Amino acid sequence: MHKLKPLTPLGSDKPQIIEIGNLTIAEITDNALASLTARANQVSTLHSTLEVTHGITLPDVGASSRSEDLSVFWMGPDQWMISAPHDRHELLARNLKQVVGGIASVVEQTDGWCRFDVVGPRLCDLFERLSNAPVRTMTPGNAIRGTLEHLGVFLWRLEEDQMAVLGPRSSAKSLHHALVTAARSIT
Structure with a gap:
Protein backbone atom coordinates (compact mmCIF):
# COMPACT_ATOMS: atom_id res chain seq x y z
CA MET A 1 0.00 0.00 0.00
CA HIS A 2 1.27 3.44 -0.90
CA LYS A 3 1.84 5.96 1.85
CA LEU A 4 1.49 9.20 -0.03
CA LYS A 5 1.82 12.54 1.67
CA PRO A 6 1.22 15.98 0.21
CA LEU A 7 4.15 18.28 -0.48
CA THR A 8 4.12 22.04 -0.81
CA PRO A 9 5.09 23.60 -4.15
CA LEU A 10 8.61 24.05 -2.72
CA GLY A 11 8.77 20.31 -2.00
CA SER A 12 8.45 20.34 1.78
CA ASP A 13 5.90 18.85 4.13
CA LYS A 14 5.08 22.30 5.55
CA PRO A 15 5.03 25.80 4.03
CA GLN A 16 8.26 27.77 4.16
CA ILE A 17 8.44 31.21 5.76
CA ILE A 18 11.58 33.32 5.39
CA GLU A 19 12.31 36.65 7.06
CA ILE A 20 14.86 38.89 5.39
CA GLY A 21 15.33 42.25 7.04
CA ASN A 22 11.84 43.69 7.48
CA LEU A 23 10.31 41.50 4.74
CA THR A 24 8.61 38.15 5.17
CA ILE A 25 8.15 35.74 2.27
CA ALA A 26 5.61 33.03 3.11
CA GLU A 27 4.57 30.06 1.03
CA ILE A 28 0.76 29.88 1.21
CA THR A 29 -0.74 26.41 0.84
CA ASP A 30 -4.07 26.57 2.63
CA GLY A 112 -1.64 24.22 -10.60
CA TRP A 113 -0.44 27.36 -8.82
CA CYS A 114 1.93 28.34 -6.06
CA ARG A 115 1.39 31.39 -3.89
CA PHE A 116 3.86 33.48 -1.94
CA ASP A 117 2.78 36.36 0.26
CA VAL A 118 5.37 39.08 0.69
CA VAL A 119 4.84 41.34 3.69
CA GLY A 120 6.80 44.39 4.77
CA PRO A 121 7.27 48.13 4.36
CA ARG A 122 9.76 47.78 1.46
CA LEU A 123 7.39 45.72 -0.62
CA CYS A 124 7.50 48.07 -3.60
CA ASP A 125 11.31 48.21 -3.59
CA LEU A 126 11.39 44.41 -3.89
CA PHE A 127 8.85 44.16 -6.71
CA GLU A 128 10.40 47.00 -8.71
CA ARG A 129 13.52 44.86 -8.97
CA LEU A 130 11.56 41.94 -10.39
CA SER A 131 8.70 43.31 -12.46
CA ASN A 132 7.59 46.29 -14.50
CA ALA A 133 4.15 46.13 -12.86
CA PRO A 134 3.10 49.51 -11.40
CA VAL A 135 3.34 48.27 -7.80
CA ARG A 136 3.60 51.75 -6.25
CA THR A 137 0.21 52.72 -7.65
CA MET A 138 -1.48 49.44 -6.76
CA THR A 139 -3.85 49.81 -3.84
CA PRO A 140 -5.26 47.01 -1.66
CA GLY A 141 -7.60 44.96 -3.81
CA ASN A 142 -5.76 45.57 -7.09
CA ALA A 143 -4.66 42.51 -9.07
CA ILE A 144 -2.58 42.46 -12.23
CA ARG A 145 -1.26 39.84 -14.58
CA GLY A 146 2.36 40.35 -15.52
CA THR A 147 5.82 38.89 -15.32
CA LEU A 148 8.18 38.53 -12.42
CA GLU A 149 11.66 37.79 -13.64
CA HIS A 150 10.79 35.56 -16.62
CA LEU A 151 7.65 33.99 -15.13
CA GLY A 152 4.01 34.82 -15.83
CA VAL A 153 2.35 35.66 -12.51
CA PHE A 154 -0.54 37.43 -10.88
CA LEU A 155 0.32 40.17 -8.39
CA TRP A 156 -2.51 40.74 -5.93
CA ARG A 157 -2.21 43.61 -3.46
CA LEU A 158 -3.93 42.35 -0.32
CA GLU A 159 -2.93 45.12 2.09
CA GLU A 160 -0.77 48.23 1.87
CA ASP A 161 2.24 46.17 2.97
CA GLN A 162 1.19 42.73 1.64
CA MET A 163 1.34 41.35 -1.89
CA ALA A 164 0.31 37.85 -2.98
CA VAL A 165 2.20 36.39 -5.92
CA LEU A 166 0.58 33.50 -7.79
CA GLY A 167 2.68 31.64 -10.32
CA PRO A 168 2.86 28.23 -11.97
CA ARG A 169 3.48 25.50 -9.40
CA SER A 170 6.11 23.99 -11.68
CA SER A 171 8.13 27.21 -11.32
CA ALA A 172 7.72 27.60 -7.55
CA LYS A 173 11.43 27.21 -6.75
CA SER A 174 12.46 29.74 -9.42
CA LEU A 175 9.85 32.21 -8.25
CA HIS A 176 10.84 31.77 -4.60
CA HIS A 177 14.52 32.19 -5.47
CA ALA A 178 13.77 35.44 -7.31
CA LEU A 179 11.79 36.82 -4.35
CA VAL A 180 14.48 35.87 -1.83
CA THR A 181 17.31 37.24 -3.97
CA ALA A 182 15.50 40.57 -4.48
CA ALA A 183 14.70 40.79 -0.75
CA ARG A 184 18.37 40.27 0.11
CA SER A 185 19.39 42.98 -2.37
CA ILE A 186 17.36 45.66 -0.55
CA THR A 187 18.28 44.84 3.06
Missing part, protein backbone atom coordinates in the same frame (compact mmCIF):
# COMPACT_ATOMS: atom_id res chain seq x y z
CA ASN A 31 -6.24 28.01 -0.17
CA ALA A 32 -8.40 26.24 -2.72
CA LEU A 33 -8.45 27.85 -6.17
CA ALA A 34 -10.85 27.63 -9.09
CA SER A 35 -11.01 29.60 -12.32
CA LEU A 36 -14.36 30.78 -13.57
CA THR A 37 -15.09 31.81 -17.16
CA ALA A 38 -18.46 33.10 -18.28
CA ARG A 39 -19.91 31.41 -21.31
CA ALA A 40 -21.08 33.43 -24.31
CA ASN A 41 -23.78 35.97 -23.42
CA GLN A 42 -23.91 34.79 -19.80
CA VAL A 43 -21.82 37.44 -17.99
CA SER A 44 -24.69 39.31 -16.38
CA THR A 45 -26.40 36.07 -15.36
CA LEU A 46 -23.14 34.83 -13.81
CA HIS A 47 -22.72 38.10 -11.90
CA SER A 48 -26.21 37.93 -10.43
CA THR A 49 -26.01 34.19 -9.67
CA LEU A 50 -22.81 34.54 -7.63
CA GLU A 51 -24.13 37.65 -5.89
CA VAL A 52 -27.23 35.76 -4.76
CA THR A 53 -25.60 32.41 -3.90
CA HIS A 54 -22.26 33.52 -2.43
CA GLY A 55 -22.62 37.24 -1.80
CA ILE A 56 -19.64 37.88 -4.06
CA THR A 57 -19.31 40.57 -6.70
CA LEU A 58 -17.21 39.62 -9.71
CA PRO A 59 -14.67 42.45 -9.99
CA ASP A 60 -13.76 44.56 -12.97
CA VAL A 61 -10.37 44.74 -14.71
CA GLY A 62 -7.45 44.91 -12.27
CA ALA A 63 -9.58 44.47 -9.17
CA SER A 64 -10.61 41.91 -6.58
CA SER A 65 -13.48 41.46 -4.17
CA ARG A 66 -14.34 39.44 -1.10
CA SER A 67 -17.32 37.89 0.56
CA GLU A 68 -17.38 36.08 3.88
CA ASP A 69 -15.27 33.10 2.78
CA LEU A 70 -14.42 33.72 -0.88
CA SER A 71 -11.96 36.05 -2.57
CA VAL A 72 -11.94 36.64 -6.30
CA PHE A 73 -9.74 38.58 -8.69
CA TRP A 74 -10.07 39.44 -12.36
CA MET A 75 -7.88 37.31 -14.68
CA GLY A 76 -9.02 38.35 -18.14
CA PRO A 77 -12.14 39.21 -20.12
CA ASP A 78 -15.06 37.42 -18.44
CA GLN A 79 -12.61 35.33 -16.40
CA TRP A 80 -11.85 35.28 -12.66
CA MET A 81 -9.86 33.29 -10.09
CA ILE A 82 -11.70 32.38 -6.91
CA SER A 83 -9.85 31.56 -3.70
CA ALA A 84 -11.19 30.15 -0.44
CA PRO A 85 -9.81 28.52 2.71
CA HIS A 86 -9.02 24.93 1.74
CA ASP A 87 -10.19 23.42 5.02
CA ARG A 88 -13.72 24.72 4.40
CA HIS A 89 -13.78 24.62 0.59
CA GLU A 90 -11.76 21.60 -0.49
CA LEU A 91 -14.29 20.97 -3.26
CA LEU A 92 -14.50 24.61 -4.34
CA ALA A 93 -14.49 23.93 -8.09
CA ARG A 94 -17.09 21.17 -7.87
CA ASN A 95 -19.37 23.27 -5.67
CA LEU A 96 -19.07 26.31 -7.94
CA LYS A 97 -19.88 24.16 -10.96
CA GLN A 98 -23.08 23.03 -9.26
CA VAL A 99 -24.06 26.67 -8.72
CA VAL A 100 -23.19 28.10 -12.14
CA GLY A 101 -24.27 25.09 -14.23
CA GLY A 102 -24.17 25.95 -17.93
CA ILE A 103 -23.54 29.68 -17.59
CA ALA A 104 -19.80 29.36 -16.83
CA SER A 105 -16.88 26.99 -17.08
CA VAL A 106 -15.17 26.14 -13.79
CA VAL A 107 -11.71 24.58 -13.61
CA GLU A 108 -9.94 23.27 -10.49
CA GLN A 109 -6.71 25.27 -10.09
CA THR A 110 -5.53 24.48 -6.54
CA ASP A 111 -2.52 22.34 -7.43
Whole structure:
Protein backbone atom coordinates (compact mmCIF):
# COMPACT_ATOMS: atom_id res chain seq x y z
CA MET A 1 0.00 0.00 0.00
CA HIS A 2 1.27 3.44 -0.90
CA LYS A 3 1.84 5.96 1.85
CA LEU A 4 1.49 9.20 -0.03
CA LYS A 5 1.82 12.54 1.67
CA PRO A 6 1.22 15.98 0.21
CA LEU A 7 4.15 18.28 -0.48
CA THR A 8 4.12 22.04 -0.81
CA PRO A 9 5.09 23.60 -4.15
CA LEU A 10 8.61 24.05 -2.72
CA GLY A 11 8.77 20.31 -2.00
CA SER A 12 8.45 20.34 1.78
CA ASP A 13 5.90 18.85 4.13
CA LYS A 14 5.08 22.30 5.55
CA PRO A 15 5.03 25.80 4.03
CA GLN A 16 8.26 27.77 4.16
CA ILE A 17 8.44 31.21 5.76
CA ILE A 18 11.58 33.32 5.39
CA GLU A 19 12.31 36.65 7.06
CA ILE A 20 14.86 38.89 5.39
CA GLY A 21 15.33 42.25 7.04
CA ASN A 22 11.84 43.69 7.48
CA LEU A 23 10.31 41.50 4.74
CA THR A 24 8.61 38.15 5.17
CA ILE A 25 8.15 35.74 2.27
CA ALA A 26 5.61 33.03 3.11
CA GLU A 27 4.57 30.06 1.03
CA ILE A 28 0.76 29.88 1.21
CA THR A 29 -0.74 26.41 0.84
CA ASP A 30 -4.07 26.57 2.63
CA ASN A 31 -6.24 28.01 -0.17
CA ALA A 32 -8.40 26.24 -2.72
CA LEU A 33 -8.45 27.85 -6.17
CA ALA A 34 -10.85 27.63 -9.09
CA SER A 35 -11.01 29.60 -12.32
CA LEU A 36 -14.36 30.78 -13.57
CA THR A 37 -15.09 31.81 -17.16
CA ALA A 38 -18.46 33.10 -18.28
CA ARG A 39 -19.91 31.41 -21.31
CA ALA A 40 -21.08 33.43 -24.31
CA ASN A 41 -23.78 35.97 -23.42
CA GLN A 42 -23.91 34.79 -19.80
CA VAL A 43 -21.82 37.44 -17.99
CA SER A 44 -24.69 39.31 -16.38
CA THR A 45 -26.40 36.07 -15.36
CA LEU A 46 -23.14 34.83 -13.81
CA HIS A 47 -22.72 38.10 -11.90
CA SER A 48 -26.21 37.93 -10.43
CA THR A 49 -26.01 34.19 -9.67
CA LEU A 50 -22.81 34.54 -7.63
CA GLU A 51 -24.13 37.65 -5.89
CA VAL A 52 -27.23 35.76 -4.76
CA THR A 53 -25.60 32.41 -3.90
CA HIS A 54 -22.26 33.52 -2.43
CA GLY A 55 -22.62 37.24 -1.80
CA ILE A 56 -19.64 37.88 -4.06
CA THR A 57 -19.31 40.57 -6.70
CA LEU A 58 -17.21 39.62 -9.71
CA PRO A 59 -14.67 42.45 -9.99
CA ASP A 60 -13.76 44.56 -12.97
CA VAL A 61 -10.37 44.74 -14.71
CA GLY A 62 -7.45 44.91 -12.27
CA ALA A 63 -9.58 44.47 -9.17
CA SER A 64 -10.61 41.91 -6.58
CA SER A 65 -13.48 41.46 -4.17
CA ARG A 66 -14.34 39.44 -1.10
CA SER A 67 -17.32 37.89 0.56
CA GLU A 68 -17.38 36.08 3.88
CA ASP A 69 -15.27 33.10 2.78
CA LEU A 70 -14.42 33.72 -0.88
CA SER A 71 -11.96 36.05 -2.57
CA VAL A 72 -11.94 36.64 -6.30
CA PHE A 73 -9.74 38.58 -8.69
CA TRP A 74 -10.07 39.44 -12.36
CA MET A 75 -7.88 37.31 -14.68
CA GLY A 76 -9.02 38.35 -18.14
CA PRO A 77 -12.14 39.21 -20.12
CA ASP A 78 -15.06 37.42 -18.44
CA GLN A 79 -12.61 35.33 -16.40
CA TRP A 80 -11.85 35.28 -12.66
CA MET A 81 -9.86 33.29 -10.09
CA ILE A 82 -11.70 32.38 -6.91
CA SER A 83 -9.85 31.56 -3.70
CA ALA A 84 -11.19 30.15 -0.44
CA PRO A 85 -9.81 28.52 2.71
CA HIS A 86 -9.02 24.93 1.74
CA ASP A 87 -10.19 23.42 5.02
CA ARG A 88 -13.72 24.72 4.40
CA HIS A 89 -13.78 24.62 0.59
CA GLU A 90 -11.76 21.60 -0.49
CA LEU A 91 -14.29 20.97 -3.26
CA LEU A 92 -14.50 24.61 -4.34
CA ALA A 93 -14.49 23.93 -8.09
CA ARG A 94 -17.09 21.17 -7.87
CA ASN A 95 -19.37 23.27 -5.67
CA LEU A 96 -19.07 26.31 -7.94
CA LYS A 97 -19.88 24.16 -10.96
CA GLN A 98 -23.08 23.03 -9.26
CA VAL A 99 -24.06 26.67 -8.72
CA VAL A 100 -23.19 28.10 -12.14
CA GLY A 101 -24.27 25.09 -14.23
CA GLY A 102 -24.17 25.95 -17.93
CA ILE A 103 -23.54 29.68 -17.59
CA ALA A 104 -19.80 29.36 -16.83
CA SER A 105 -16.88 26.99 -17.08
CA VAL A 106 -15.17 26.14 -13.79
CA VAL A 107 -11.71 24.58 -13.61
CA GLU A 108 -9.94 23.27 -10.49
CA GLN A 109 -6.71 25.27 -10.09
CA THR A 110 -5.53 24.48 -6.54
CA ASP A 111 -2.52 22.34 -7.43
CA GLY A 112 -1.64 24.22 -10.60
CA TRP A 113 -0.44 27.36 -8.82
CA CYS A 114 1.93 28.34 -6.06
CA ARG A 115 1.39 31.39 -3.89
CA PHE A 116 3.86 33.48 -1.94
CA ASP A 117 2.78 36.36 0.26
CA VAL A 118 5.37 39.08 0.69
CA VAL A 119 4.84 41.34 3.69
CA GLY A 120 6.80 44.39 4.77
CA PRO A 121 7.27 48.13 4.36
CA ARG A 122 9.76 47.78 1.46
CA LEU A 123 7.39 45.72 -0.62
CA CYS A 124 7.50 48.07 -3.60
CA ASP A 125 11.31 48.21 -3.59
CA LEU A 126 11.39 44.41 -3.89
CA PHE A 127 8.85 44.16 -6.71
CA GLU A 128 10.40 47.00 -8.71
CA ARG A 129 13.52 44.86 -8.97
CA LEU A 130 11.56 41.94 -10.39
CA SER A 131 8.70 43.31 -12.46
CA ASN A 132 7.59 46.29 -14.50
CA ALA A 133 4.15 46.13 -12.86
CA PRO A 134 3.10 49.51 -11.40
CA VAL A 135 3.34 48.27 -7.80
CA ARG A 136 3.60 51.75 -6.25
CA THR A 137 0.21 52.72 -7.65
CA MET A 138 -1.48 49.44 -6.76
CA THR A 139 -3.85 49.81 -3.84
CA PRO A 140 -5.26 47.01 -1.66
CA GLY A 141 -7.60 44.96 -3.81
CA ASN A 142 -5.76 45.57 -7.09
CA ALA A 143 -4.66 42.51 -9.07
CA ILE A 144 -2.58 42.46 -12.23
CA ARG A 145 -1.26 39.84 -14.58
CA GLY A 146 2.36 40.35 -15.52
CA THR A 147 5.82 38.89 -15.32
CA LEU A 148 8.18 38.53 -12.42
CA GLU A 149 11.66 37.79 -13.64
CA HIS A 150 10.79 35.56 -16.62
CA LEU A 151 7.65 33.99 -15.13
CA GLY A 152 4.01 34.82 -15.83
CA VAL A 153 2.35 35.66 -12.51
CA PHE A 154 -0.54 37.43 -10.88
CA LEU A 155 0.32 40.17 -8.39
CA TRP A 156 -2.51 40.74 -5.93
CA ARG A 157 -2.21 43.61 -3.46
CA LEU A 158 -3.93 42.35 -0.32
CA GLU A 159 -2.93 45.12 2.09
CA GLU A 160 -0.77 48.23 1.87
CA ASP A 161 2.24 46.17 2.97
CA GLN A 162 1.19 42.73 1.64
CA MET A 163 1.34 41.35 -1.89
CA ALA A 164 0.31 37.85 -2.98
CA VAL A 165 2.20 36.39 -5.92
CA LEU A 166 0.58 33.50 -7.79
CA GLY A 167 2.68 31.64 -10.32
CA PRO A 168 2.86 28.23 -11.97
CA ARG A 169 3.48 25.50 -9.40
CA SER A 170 6.11 23.99 -11.68
CA SER A 171 8.13 27.21 -11.32
CA ALA A 172 7.72 27.60 -7.55
CA LYS A 173 11.43 27.21 -6.75
CA SER A 174 12.46 29.74 -9.42
CA LEU A 175 9.85 32.21 -8.25
CA HIS A 176 10.84 31.77 -4.60
CA HIS A 177 14.52 32.19 -5.47
CA ALA A 178 13.77 35.44 -7.31
CA LEU A 179 11.79 36.82 -4.35
CA VAL A 180 14.48 35.87 -1.83
CA THR A 181 17.31 37.24 -3.97
CA ALA A 182 15.50 40.57 -4.48
CA ALA A 183 14.70 40.79 -0.75
CA ARG A 184 18.37 40.27 0.11
CA SER A 185 19.39 42.98 -2.37
CA ILE A 186 17.36 45.66 -0.55
CA THR A 187 18.28 44.84 3.06
